[in-house]
Amino acid sequence: MTARDADNGLPGIASAPLRAQSHGDMQDFSSEQAGENLRNGDMPSAGKSILAFDHVSFAYGGGSHAGVQDISGGIETGEVILLCGDSGCGKTTITRLANGLAPHYFEGSLQGHVEVAGNDNAHTPLARIARRVGSVFQNPKSQFFTLNVTGELAFACENFEMSPEDIRSRIDGTAGDFRIESLLDRGIAQMSGGQKQRVACASVSTAEPQVLVLDEPSSNLDARSIADLRQIVRLWKKQGKTVLIAEHRLYWLDGLIDRAWYIADGRIAREMSAEQLHDLDVHERQTLGLRPVTGEQIVQTLGLTDRLTSCDETSWGAHSKDGAYRISDFSYTYQGQRVPALHIAGAELPQGMVTAVTGFNGAGKSTFARCLQGLDRRCHGTLIAPSGERLNRKRRLKACFTVLQDVNCELFTESVLYEVLLAQPQERRDAAVDILKQLDLQTYADRHPLSLSGGQKQRVAIAAAVASERPIIIFDEPTSGLDMRHMEQVAALIRRLADMGRTVVVVTHDAEFALAACDRNITISGGSIQDAYDLNAEGSRKLVEALVACAE
Incomplete structure (x- = not known):
């Protein structure tokens, strides 16, 4: 095959x-x-x-x-x-x-x-x-x-x-x-x-x-x-x-x-x-591992109804004490075009937090992710680290790891285990096996990555990102093909990355995942930032309305 x-x-x-x-x-x-x-x-x-x-x-x-x-x-x-x-x-x-x-x-x-x-x-x-x-x-x-x-x-x-x-x-x-x-x-x-x-x-x-x-x-x-x-x-x-x-x-x-x-x-x-x-x-649906059936159930499943009445909303959206990566004058113009497809004068990505990047297809989300990692020479702009170091395109290539939406493009080796070992700065087999266990992939360690299902391949790519130990991790639609249980596992793993001080950026259309994994949201439209807000109770409902309501 x-x-x-x-x-x-x-x-x-x-x-x-x-x-x-x-x-x-x-x-x-x-x-x-x-x-x-x-x-x-x-x-x-x-x-x-x-x-x-x-x-x-x-x-x-x-x-x-x-x-x-x-x-x-x-x-x-x-x-x-x-x-x-x-x-x-x-x-x-x-x-x-x-x-x-x-x-x-x-x-x-x-x-x-x-x-x-x-x-x-x-x-x-x-x-x-x-x-x-x-x-x-x-x-x-x-x-x-x-x-x-x-x-x-x-x-x-x-x-x-x-x-x-x-x-x-x-x-x-x-x-x-x-x-x-x-x-x-x-x-x-x-x-x-x-x-x-x-x-x-x-x-x-x-x-x-x-x-x-x-x-x-x-x-x-x-x-x-x-x-x-x-x-x-x-x-x-x-x-x-x-x-x-x-x-x-x-x-x-x-x-x-x-x-x-x-x-x-x-x-x-x-x-x-x-x-x-x-x-x-809710209990029975979670026992079956099924996702919510309505937007309101998404809110209820994640406990946001209780948060609406909570007085302590500032702690949910508080900025990281470790500072933030600051974006300065990001722009990108496609070849043969005069009008930039992306123009972001400034934005912040708090260190040790997870930022969702949302918006409709064609809004510029993937272009933003490419510019952030420095994958294209036509991308202009600078990323300034919390330390004050200015990261040009070449430095961003070494600082970022991206999990692509089409994971077939980034699976290279003959086995799942070697895919994770390849991503490590220094090969550590025990650590690689532990990452596979966290993502329910240990039984597939010797399988060829491309023989797996779509959701399984997605988890292999995420395992490689974890193993890379890079400070900025970018996920492009990481829950494509994932069921509820594995979506929650990926969300928990991304939360763990943030707790370890990694700066995580998640390009997503998945409201359930964004609310489970992310701290803040940036909405892109027409290549520019249209809105940015914390995912507290008010922000979470706002995100559900944007990503779910029109499809119900």
């Missing part, structure tokens, strides 16, 4: 016909035959599950992934089903069984039956499954096959050999439904994460599959993009589509789902209605 495959970095299921065609699956499967198949019994009869699992167990070949055991359950046409549970519990495997990637792409041992519209996936060509099931992966750019939006929307239809007139009609209709008319013919590479997610959803919708499968679709999105994603799922529900969503961040799904399957150790440990999931008390 390649590194790209290991992180769901596969072509979208809309592209599966192309892969299948190379194996001969498409040789007699034209659009006319697809329509004929649907008319001749591929659609389930009334009251019959469109997606059914019958005592399904799956173990990956070579034992490289945890699989699932004895999964049974039916999903009716038009239902929206949530798969929730800890990272590695089997959610992604269930999505792969639903869209046929297991066992057709991911080889392994399969027992039981997975049926879509009455057809057994194990005995159905992947190209034919793709006609009924469309998938959107956690990282949408990994499933694009063309360079522009129009071509991407046409791609699956072309592989199904639809007529040019039909394809054009479908593109126009889908672009209108998804409100992406202005994106047609634009290059995909230059788009924001939210725009790419909308294009990915639209591209699988153009072929009009009956079932949509989404794996962690909100993990890299800001509040506006999550609100758009919510409207997309609402549209699919209105159209009578069946939607299967594996997700950790739950608040945006409140009022959309019909049922939730709670997965533990590869099994459906519990089934809940939407109302039952919503009404879980």
Whole structure:
């Protein structure tokens, strides 16, 4: 398996016909035959599950992934089903069984039956499954096959050999439904994460599959993009589509789902209605390791309601006694542009504290993080240390360690343990093992980092940051793909870094994580600092409203 495959970095299921065609699956499967198949019994009869699992167990070949055991359950046409549970519990495997990637792409041992519209996936060509099931992966750019939006929307239809007139009609209709008319013919590479997610959803919708499968679709999105994603799922529900969503961040799904399957150790440990999931008390939800279902529950879970009535609010937002790193005249202008994409005259990052950097996609947060670390020669400005030392770009490179949003770009070695050892100033095996234990990674010490799940790889990168012992640690969306328990572990570890005197900067869209880990917030908009405040009770509610409310 390649590194790209290991992180769901596969072509979208809309592209599966192309892969299948190379194996001969498409040789007699034209659009006319697809329509004929649907008319001749591929659609389930009334009251019959469109997606059914019958005592399904799956173990990956070579034992490289945890699989699932004895999964049974039916999903009716038009239902929206949530798969929730800890990272590695089997959610992604269930999505792969639903869209046929297991066992057709991911080889392994399969027992039981997975049926879509009455057809057994194990005995159905992947190209034919793709006609009924469309998938959107956690990282949408990994499933694009063309360079522009129009071509991407046409791609699956072309592989199904639809007529040019039909394809054009479908593109126009889908672009209108998804409100992406202005994106047609634009290059995909230059788009924001939210725009790419909308294009990915639209591209699988153009072929009009009956079932949509989404794996962690909100993990890299800001509040506006999550609100758009919510409207997309609402549209699919209105159209009578069946939607299967594996997700950790739950608040945006409140009022959309019909049922939730709670997965533990590869099994459906519990089934809940939407109302039952919503009404879980704090203790039970935390016992299950689930994130809050509403913005108000986020506030309640973190105890901020009590802080509202506390008189001692100054201690929460007090500045570090150890001083602060001061930013002076940071600016960045993209090549070929005249107007700076980033201009920050001044700001403070208190030493021994955690500062959240928030804002919508395209606001300049990642550019700010690059300037802070000195990664780009076009970045201008100075960082002044608490000691008064002026840190130019080269000095900042040695003082900062960044955990990137796409962790695949910074995992280099053959094992998880060596990834941590590589980051240490001086190799200390015992210390590296201890860091892995803190992040529940000790059992993966000898595994190749790129064979792990997205959330596990994220924790490996964080372990390397801890091991680096650098004074400034920058995290770019550190909770992408993390469940509640591991999010809390990462938050606790970041708090520990601050207690050790490290200055921590966290670029995030995750309100739950920001409130659990951070002391202050800086909001960036249009490349400038729009707001800065302490995360006391008032500031915490302000942050929740900014990052959550518009997506509920």
